[in-house]
Amino acid sequence: MKKYVLDSFALFVFFEQQKDWEKIERFLVQASEGRIELMMSLINYGELFYVTAQKEGTREAEKIIALVDQLPLKISQPDRPQTLLAATFKARGGISYVDCFAAALAYEFKAKLITGDSEFKKLKNEVDIEWIEK
Numbered sequence: 001m002k003k004y005v006l007d008s009f010a011l012f013v014f015f016e017q018q019k020d021w022e023k024i025e026r027f028l029v030q031a032s033e034g035r036i037e038l039m040m041s042l043i044n045y046g047e048l049f050y051v052t053a054q055k056e057g058t059r060e061a062e063k064i065i066a067l068v069d070q071l072p073l074k075i076s077q078p079d080r081p082q083t084l085l086a087a088t089f090k091a092r093g094g095i096s097y098v099d100c101f102a103a104a105l106a107y108e109f110k111a112k113l114i115t116g117d118s119e120f121k122k123l124k125n126e127v128d129i130e131w132i133e134k
Contacts, residue, residue: 001035001036001037002035002036002037002111002112003036003037003038003039003109003110003111003112004027004031004036004037004038004039004111004112004113004114004130005038005039005040005041005102005105005106005109005111005112005113005114006024006027006038006039006040006044006073006102006114006115007040007044007099007102007113007114007115007117007120008044008047008048008051008098008102009115009116009117009132009134010024010114010115010116010132011024011040011048011068012048012051013116013132013133013134014028015064015067018133018134019132019133019134020116020132020133020134023132024114024132027114028071028072028073031071031072031073032072037074037111038071038072038073038074039073039074039075039076039105039109039111040068040073040074040075040076040102040105041075041076041078041101041102041104041105042075042076042077042078043078043086043098043101043102044098044099044101044102045065045068045075047098048061048064048065048068049061049062049064049065052064076105078101078104078105081108082101082104082105082108083101083104085100085104085107085108086100086101086103086104087100089103089104089123089126092122093122094119094122095119095120095122095123096119099117099119099120102115103120103123103126103127106127106128107126107127110128111128112128112129112130113127113128113129113130114129114130114132115129115130115131115132116131116132116133116134
């Protein structure tokens with residue numbers, strides 16, 4: 001079964017119905033039908049909360065998390081090796097530590113990372129990326 005990792009960028013595109021939101025919707029439908037596996041790092045899950053809380057307040061952040069919890073999306077807690085891989089990606093520079101966890105998850109599971117965040121271009125040789133637009 002094909003595996004995909006969503007970063008927070010992808011879910012913000014979906015929830016805000018930005019340019020490629022329907023592409024994310026198609027991935028969610030495929031996951032709900034059991035045709036693909038969708039994953040997200042717990043670190044990126046937390047990022048969804050804090051970014052929303054900063055912009056719109058804690059109540060909105062709680063609503064977003066409640067919606068995410070209903071999606072056919074496995075939230076993966078990073079272990080020690082995954083954390084060290086994320087730290088290795090971060091040490092190279094030019095990418096946020098939070099984003100490194102999405103990349104490490106995709107790398108570990110040989111999954112395609114769904115994002116539109118240009119920082120990930122620095123990891124294009126390590127991680128297979130499905131690009132979306134905002």
